[in-house]
Amino acid sequence: KPPAQFPKNHIPCYDPGNMTYLGEMPAMTPEQVRAKVERARQAQKEWSKSTFKQRRRLLLILQRYILDHPGLICSVSARDSGKPMVDAAFGEVLVTCEKIKWLLHNGEKYLQPEKRDAGYMMVHKVARVEYHPVGVVRPAPPKLTCLLVIVALKKSLQTFLMGAIVPWNYPFHNVFNPLVSNVFAGNAIVIKVSEYASWSVALYTRIIHAALEAAGAPTDLVQIITGYGDAGHALVTSGVDKLVFVGSTAIGRKVMESAAGTLTPVVLELGGKDPFIVCDDADLNQLMPFALRGTFQSMGQNCTGAERFIVQEGAHDKFVDMAVTAARALRQGPALGPNFVDCGALCMPNHAAHLQSLVDDAVAKARARAIAARMHAGMTSINDFAATYMSQSLPFGGVKDSGFDRFGGVEGLRGCCYTKAVCEDRLPSLMKTNIPPMLQYPVSEVAFDFVAALCKLFYGLGFIDRMEALVIMAKCFLMPSSVKRHSAAGAQSAGLKTGKSE
Numbered sequence: 001k002p003p004a005q006f007p008k009n010h011i012p013c014y015d016p017g018n019m020t021y022l023g024e025m026p027a028m029t030p031e032q033v034r035a036k037v038e039r040a041r042q043a044q045k046e047w048s049k050s051t052f053k054q055r056r057r058l059l060l061i062l063q064r065y066i067l068d069h070p071g072l073i074c075s076v077s078a079r080d081s082g083k084p085m086v087d088a089a090f091g092e093v094l095v096t097c098e099k100i101k102w103l104l105h106n107g108e109k110y111l112q113p114e115k116r117d118a119g120y121m122m123v124h125k126v127a128r129v130e131y132h133p134v135g136v137v138r139p140a141p142p143k144l145t146c147l148l149v150i151v152a153l154k155k156s157l158q159t160f161l162m163g164a165i166v167p168w169n170y171p172f173h174n175v176f177n178p179l180v181s182n183v184f185a186g187n188a189i190v191i192k193v194s195e196y197a198s199w200s201v202a203l204y205t206r207i208i209h210a211a212l213e214a215a216g217a218p219t220d221l222v223q224i225i226t227g228y229g230d231a232g233h234a235l236v237t238s239g240v241d242k243l244v245f246v247g248s249t250a251i252g253r254k255v256m257e258s259a260a261g262t263l264t265p266v267v268l269e270l271g272g273k274d275p276f277i278v279c280d281d282a283d284l285n286q287l288m289p290f291a292l293r294g295t296f297q298s299m300g301q302n303c304t305g306a307e308r309f310i311v312q313e314g315a316h317d318k319f320v321d322m323a324v325t326a327a328r329a330l331r332q333g334p335a336l337g338p339n340f341v342d343c344g345a346l347c348m349p350n351h352a353a354h355l356q357s358l359v360d361d362a363v364a365k366a367r368a369r370a371i372a373a374r375m376h377a378g379m380t381s382i383n384d385f386a387a388t389y390m391s392q393s394l395p396f397g398g399v400k401d402s403g404f405d406r407f408g409g410v411e412g413l414r415g416c417c418y419t420k421a422v423c424e425d426r427l428p429s430l431m432k433t434n435i436p437p438m439l440q441y442p443v444s445e446v447a448f449d450f451v452a453a454l455c456k457l458f459y460g461l462g463f464i465d466r467m468e469a470l471v472i473m474a475k476c477f478l479m480p481s482s483v484k485r486h487s488a489a490g491a492q493s494a495g496l497k498t499g500k501s502e
Contacts, residue, residue, distance in 0.1 A: 006195065011226060013199035016082035017334030017345040025198040028227040030234035036223040037190050037238040041161050043218035044188035048160075050217070052108045055184045058215035062180065063100045064461060065207060066093060070452040072203075077172050078335040080200035082345030083298040085335065086443055089451035091298060092172040097459040100180055107184050162189045163240035165232050165255070167247050168197035168347050169301040175204055178244055179222055192225040192235050196348050201226065233258055240264065246303070247271075269303065276306035280314035288322050289435040296330065296441065299346050300355075329442050342442050438476060446483045450476040 006012070006027075013022040028036075066073065074088035083091070115127070162182045166174035175191055182189040193201050205224050212219045225231055236243055236258045245255045246269040259266045276294060278287065294306030311319050335344035346352055438444035439451070450473060457469035475483050 006228065011195050011198050011228075013080070015079050015334070015336075016347050017337065022079065022199045025202070025226040027195075028225055028231050030230055033190075033192075033225055033227070033231050033234035034238050036225060037161065037163075037235070037240060039220040040188040040190050040223045043220035044161060044186075046218050047183070047188065047221050048186050050186065052184075054215065054217070055107075055186070056104055058183060058211060058217055059100050059104055059180055060461070061211045061214050062176070062207075063097060063104075063459065065211065066097060066100075067456055067460060067465065070455065071448075073172055074448065075336060076200045076203050077170070078344065080171050080197045081168060081298075081301075081347045082335055083301075084341055084344050084443075085448040086439070086451055087298045087344070088172075089448050089455070091170045091302070094451060094455055096173050096176050096180075097455050099177060101459050103180060103184050111185060160187045160242075161240050162187050163235050163238070163243040164189060164191045165235065165243070165245045165247065166191060166193055168194035169298060169303075171197040171200040172204060174246065175201065175208075175224070179208070183217070183221060188221050188223075190223040190225060190235060190238075190240065192227065192232050195226070195228055198226045236264065237262060243267070245269070274304055274306060275308045275310050278309065278311040278315050278319055280312040282315055283432075284315065284318055284322055286432055286434060288319075288326060289440045291319075291323065292326055292441045293435065293439075296327075296343050299343055301347060326441060331442060340445050438480075444476075444480065446476045446480045449483050 009027055010024040011027050012024050014020065015022060070089060070093045071085075074085050074092055077083065077088045077092050078085055162178065164178040166178070168174075171193065175193065178191065179189055201224055208222050208224075209219050212221055225235060232255075236255055239262065242265045243255070243259060244267045245252055247255075249270045252268045252270045256266055256268065276291060278284075278291075291306060291309070294302075297305070300307070309319075330342045331340065332343040333339055333341045335341065346355075436450070438447050444450075453469040453472035453476070455469075456465050457473065460466045460469060472483065
């Protein structure tokens with residue numbers, strides 16, 4: 001049983017599914033955090049000279065490892081966060097592979113300068129927007145006839161160091177998501193993981209350091225912090241150039257308040273009450289698997305999980321009947337226990353009571369909220385004064401002590417709007433999206449193997465990967481009993497031993 005209060009000098013780690021004691025991780029002090037930040041900053045000076053070719057090699061090494069070890073990665077995540085293996089396959093492996101694939105194919109293109117219209121009165125000028133994750137190696141600009149260069153930046157950009165404070169719901173992806181983007185952009189990164197999911201990072205840190213070494217990158221480029229709130233506060237105030245925080249609205253406010261003291265730009269990805277809206281004409285047979293997965297995947301511990309259902313009157317009764325019938329068939333228990341389960345455990349102790357209070361509050365007030373913040377900066381005038389403001393296609397704003405965020409240009413125009421991501425069927429009248437039967441609740445015992453093979457089919461690095469994936473997927477459909485299933489053994493094979501229950 002976890003202690004009523006965490007000890008000061010270390011973090012006790014438990015399997016939330018059965019409260020087995022897994023061991024402990026260090027609770028780092030503010031001094032240790034600042035030392036890690038400095039090591040990362042020194043490593044970035046070397047990495048800033050790397051080419052996109054070398055950065056792609058690093059991502060390919062990571063992708064190769066992920067494709068070859070999905071069972072190990074997911075069993076360790078399941079042990080630490082309580083989610084079933086198939087949920088880990090979706091949220092840890094699949095999305096990370098997609099992120100790496102996108103960066104490999106598009107990252108360099110979207111980090112190149114973008115041409116802009118200089119304006120009718122500035123036809124003799126050329127205007128562009130440059131994206132400066134420092135260290136990106138680009139060809140030198142053409143020689144100019146005038147030697148006067150005025151740079152509208154207060155601080156020299158010699159190194160760039162990103163900080164990230166990530167939550168407990170997806171221990172692997174929450175580390176690798178900010179990591180791959182930043183190292184590809186030429187940055188160093190220091191990541192603080194949650195005290196509620198620290199055990200798994202022992203393995204994940206070894207994976208990261210091995211990949212960095214294999215790619216010829218400085219192994220100090222990525223630093224991992226384990227600890228409590230004081231460690232997080234130390235990271236926020238350590239002098240990182242930007243910080244990403246993913247967590248609750250209440251803590252997000254505190255992070256931004258602390259960041260304000262050093263004018264550190266922050267990205268906040270905070271909580272909410274995501275609505276799932278069902279219209280009268282909805283195809284409930286198609287809709288219900290999505291409604292169930294949106295609700296029960298990882299026990300609802302998702303940034304975009306379905307938290308409120310708004311159902312039109314015409315569909316209400318049938319929807320409720322179908323949902324209740326499906327929910328009653330779900331199997332719950334320890335993710336890596338002896339019995340196959342659809343739902344695992346809540347990760348945080350005593351979180352069930354907190355969730356019940358949220359449900360009660362939502363029923364009483366029918367209330368929803370979502371908070372987010374986004375800030376970034378930079379502008380330069382070459383051979384002129386204030387030319388970036390004259391060219392109104394360009395954004396206007398400062399960096400560091402000059403502030404953050406923009407007005408003017410495309411960025412300023414978009415600042416008048418909110419950004420919405422929309423995804424829909426390309427030809428809904430001809431083809432509808434459906435969850436494969438083996439992934440619908442209650443899920444098949446080969447569901448994880450099917451998703452792992454799906455990752456290899458789409459993200460594999462060659463013909464052999466794809467053929468192996470097709471064979472496994474065919475077996476999942478035609479001969480499920482012949483599929484070799486993954487288990488908790490993967491965690492032990494990595495040398496991560498579990499202790500006895502306390």
